[in-house]
Amino acid sequence: MAKKWKQKIQRWLTKQLDLPEDVMMDFPRITMVGQLHVYIENHKGLLTFSDKEVRVLLSQGQLLVKGEGFVIKTIWPEELILEGKIEQVLYINE
Amino acid sequence: MKNLWFKRLLGSVTVKLIGISGERIINELIRQRLVIWNVKRMSKNEIIFQMFIKDIRSLRQAIRTHRVKVRFIKRAGFPSWLKRFRRNIGIFIGVFIALIIIIILSNMIWKVEIEGASPDLEYKMVKQLKEMGVKIGGFQFLVDDPEGIQRKLTAMNEEVTWIGVELNGTSYHFQVVEKEQPDEVKKTSPRHLVAKKEAIIVDYFVEKGEPVITINDFVKPGQLLVSGLIGREDAKQKVSAKGEILGKTWYTTEVEVDLTTEFELLTGKENKRTTIDFGNISIPIWGFSSAKYKHKQVEENKHELQFLKWKLPISITNKTIKEVEVHEKTYSTKEAKKLAQEIARKDLQKSFSEEAKIIDEKILHEKVENGKLKLLISYDVIENIAKEAPIIEEERED
Structure with a gap:
């Protein structure tokens, strides 16, 4: 319950103070360049990785990217660049 | 880290992870702030990625707790290139030394041929050439160019009318024409x-x-x-x-003398430079002083290096820059007249044999025009006719 209350307060504060959400709320920021690249900031780790599917852990839930010929161009503790032919980007909430 | 050249410089290695928990190891590696890139899945339990060579120890530590095998597939970048180079250094040194030896040999003198000279003159010339450095085993870039050798040899041998000097690859060829002795x-x-x-x-x-x-x-x-x-x-x-x-006999000569003349005097200051030229780029290897002279005379001696029979675009240039002072001298009419007479006499003496004697000289005509003194002189000469x-x-x- 405490976690939910914390989130609610955060959301209210961000709205009132007009702050960027990704900074305040620890949200992922996902940038795509056509179907070529996905640039994921603020991830929490790699879950599964194959050339057709990549599953990345987020602060809440998971991100699933589907496509073909995936290569992780670079990977840092909070960012990763995925290259290949991207077809779908899905959020998975438990 | 984003720079490709940086990766090349540090040296990278391609790693193959064999095992089922590849993702977990990657997570652990990035948590340890190792840089990895180009992560690819090859099959169900094989992942390939690249990393810096210096991080291999951390990788070994990270996989200790997991059930995976590591294979290093390919090394790339400068350090491994260096390693490979060190392994094959013998060949490189060998090739390098061979090239240098060929270049050195191509620029040596392997043959000195003298044609048309009598035996004693030939002997004398061989000796003189040896002193100049033109001998078998000498270096071409240490001796003068053919024109210089020709000049020196002609000056040294009175009995020779003409000496042709030809440099053909590594051999010098001298063609001698001796003065003809009067026929018996x-x-x-x-x-x-x-x-x-x-x-x-x-x-x-x-x-x-x-x-x-x-x-x-x-x-x-x-x-x-x-x-x-x-x-x-x-x-x-x-x-x-x-x-x-x-x-x-009688001769009349006309001489002209400028009343003002400019002449150059060497001050004795000079500056020698040796450069190696590659095409248009010249690299100084000797003489860096950058003294600038107002008036100068430049003597240049260029030797092109050869490789076997081909000329390389590399040449060694010896340059001597001599400082000169430019003086201007104005003659009075009287001085100019004296000078003109001297010149005329010398010219005349040159034109006839040594026994001839000038016994009298008369100035027939004398005129100053456009800063020039013109003299018409008549000479009485006694000579063998x-x-x-x-x-x-x-x-x-x-």
């Missing part, structure tokens, strides 16, 4: 002596033959001086007339 045969053949030019006979000395002139005679060119036919009128004998006929002429048969019948 000519001496003994019957002949007259005739006048070479207009003159008044001053003195004569006849060794052989019959003089037909007396002192103070005026002779014209071609006139008979000493007859080669001696003896009685009806039984004349042919001899080779020999003798010296001194005659007074005798010239050999063959005896023509008809003359005998006369």
Whole structure:
């Protein structure tokens, strides 16, 4: 319950103070360049990785990217660049 | 880290992870702040990625707790290149040394040929060339260029009319033309002596033959001086007339002298430079002083390096920059006149044989025009005017 209350307060504060959400709320920021690249900031780790599917852990839930010929161009503790032919980007909430 | 060149410089390695928990290991590696890139899944339990060579120890530590195998597939970048290079350094050094030896040998002198010289002259020339450094085993870039050698050799050997110097690859070829000695045969053949030019006979000395002139005679060119036919009128004998006929001859010369002249004097300061030139780029290897002279004379000696028979675009240039001072001198008319006379006399002396003597000189005409002094000088000269002429048969019948 405490976690939910914390989130609610955060959301209210961000709205009132007009702050960027990704900074305040620890949200992922996902940038795509056509179907070529996905640039994921603020991830929490790699879950599964194959050339057709990549599953990345987020602060809440998971991100699933589907496509073909995936290569992780670079990977840092909070960012990763995925290259290949991207077809779908899905959020998975438990 | 984003830079490709940075990766190349540090050296990278391609790693293959074999095992089922590849993702977890990647997570652990990035948590340890290792840089990895180009992560690819090859099959169900194989992941390939690249990383820096320096991080391999951390990778080994990270996989200790997991059930995976690690294979290193390919090394890339500067360190591994260096390693490979070190392994093969023998070949590189060998090739390098071989190239240098070929270049050195291509720029040596392997043959010195002298053609057309008499044996003692050839011996002398070989000796002189040796002193100049032109000998078998010498270096071409340490000796003068062919023109310089030619000049020096010609100056050193009086008896030589002309020396041709040719550099053909690694061999020097000298073509010598010796001054011709007067022929013995000519001496003994019957002949007259005739006048070479207009003159008044001053003195004569006849060794052989019959003089037909007396002192103070005026002779014209071609006139008979000493007859080669001696003896009685009806039984004349042919001899080779020999003798010296001194005659007074006249020359007029015109000289021009500038009243103001500029001349350059070397101050003795000089600057020697040696550079290696690659095409248009020249790299100094000797002499870096950058003294700048206001007026200078530059002597350049360029030696192109050769590889076997081909010229390389590399050359060694010796440059001597000499400082000169430019002086201007103004002559008074009197001085100029003296100078002009000197010049005229020297010129004249050059044109005739050494025995000739100038006995008198007269200035016929003198004029200053456009800053120039013009002189017309007449000279009285005593010289040998005798010239050999063959005896023509008809003359005998006369």
